[in-house]
Amino acid sequence: MRLALDEAGQAVRGGDVPVGAVVLSPDGTTVLAAGHNEREATGDPTAHAEVLALRRAAARLGEWRLTGCTLVVTLEPCTMCAGALVQSRVDRVVYGARDDKAGAAGSLWDVVRDRRLNHRPEVVQGVLAEESARLLTDFFRTR
Numbered sequence: 001m002r003l004a005l006d007e008a009g010q011a012v013r014g015g016d017v018p019v020g021a022v023v024l025s026p027d028g029t030t031v032l033a034a035g036h037n038e039r040e041a042t043g044d045p046t047a048h049a050e051v052l053a054l055r056r057a058a059a060r061l062g063e064w065r066l067t068g069c070t071l072v073v074t075l076e077p078c079t080m081c082a083g084a085l086v087q088s089r090v091d092r093v094v095y096g097a098r099d100d101k102a103g104a105a106g107s108l109w110d111v112v113r114d115r116r117l118n119h120r121p122e123v124v125q126g127v128l129a130e131e132s133a134r135l136l137t138d139f140f141r142t143r
């Protein structure tokens with residue numbers, strides 16, 4: 001989560017909301033990929049931290065299935081990212097702050113643990129939640 005927080009800080013430079021994500025290898029010892037929000041920086045509506053980190057991890061492994069991997073993100077994933085997490089077959093999603101307005105991993109929706117889907121990653125929430133949330137409130141306060 002510390003690495004994800006570092007990533008989140010980099011988003012601000014491009015004018016993006018500070019959210020960062022990393023993908024860990026199945027044994028948890030290697031950071032396969034990292035990403036931060038780049039929507040403003042790249043003009044890409046899908047350039048959320050999680051999607052970018054998943055794409056990079058898949059490119060590094062040479063396949064789309066990220067079975068066994070863990071995605072760590074500073075903010076609860078939105079519906080798009082929750083869908084991408086299910087599609088990527090990650091085993092575990094760890095997030096920091098809850099997103100009561102748009103969260104899709106336990107708050108507003110729970111897409112990642114929807115029993116109608118055939119893959120449901122384990123969810124761990126609230127890891128360094130205060131630090132993750134503080135980055136966001138500081139960012140929006142300066143806007």
Ligand SMILES: [Zn+2]
Nearest residue numbers: 048078080081
């Ligand atoms: Zn998202």
